[in-house]
Amino acid sequence: MEAERPATRFAPSPSGRLHVGHVLAAVEARRLADELGGVCRLRIEDIDGQRCRPEYAALLLDDLAWLGLSFDGEVSVQSARMDVYRQALEKLKAMGVLYPCFCTRKRIAERLAEMPRAPHGSACDMYPGTCRSMEADERAARLAEGEAHAWRLDCCRVQDMTGELEWLDLNAGPQVCEPSRLGDVILARKDFPVSYHLAVTVDDAEQGITHVTRGADLFESTHVHRVLQALLGLPVPVWKHHGLLCDENGKRLAKRDGARSLESLRSAGMEPGRLLASIEKALAQGGVWKME
């Protein structure tokens, strides 16, 4: 049998113009694919209809072409795949690992304020578990009334079902999976039927991604994705979480720093080769990016 061809992906969300941080992510994905003699796929992660816009998706393709970065095969577009995510969600519901959450953001904030201060970053800071222990009758009645709800992953139950899992990060080494690190994450939102965690896990499997490259800011999410793979019976890739670019003061470059968007760099006359070289240089110097 032919061995699986290594595959990486670049998966931007078109919620604005591409930014130098995105360029780094694209370069990392392309580079690892080339090193492995594999392919690099492109996926437009546009499930959030409030933040993402088709015109940004078009500009994103234009920015990538301007950079001279190429991707293999068809471009996958998440907004066209809602049915696939819905099926995955139904499968998880049938397994009893999700529960409906009727809390508003305000309610969650109030509950957290009432609770004894949890250590910084603990799962309790993220969702206080209000709806996890709701009586079955109340749950059924509120669902029957059509009350707006999200679906959350019951992390403790999941851990009992999957037992101990591991995953490998090519930079950080082997990791023991701790799905509760982000708390009971939302897998389907009130306003649409899927969240980032579910869509990305389903799509990485669908696109045959063997090596997931992405920013270190998503490291914790990988614990969630690893359990979803176990529950949904999906193949397990390896991950490479790369460092993030920052400015001279060590502040992470963010989308709001408009000066680093490709739009402003291009209109200021930046050449693609120079931009790529400046990112390489930043990588060699601990991630500090300066416009050269």
Ligand code: GLU
């Ligand atoms: N769509 C995400 C972003 O633009 C990246 C998700 C991922 O690489 O898993 O930040």
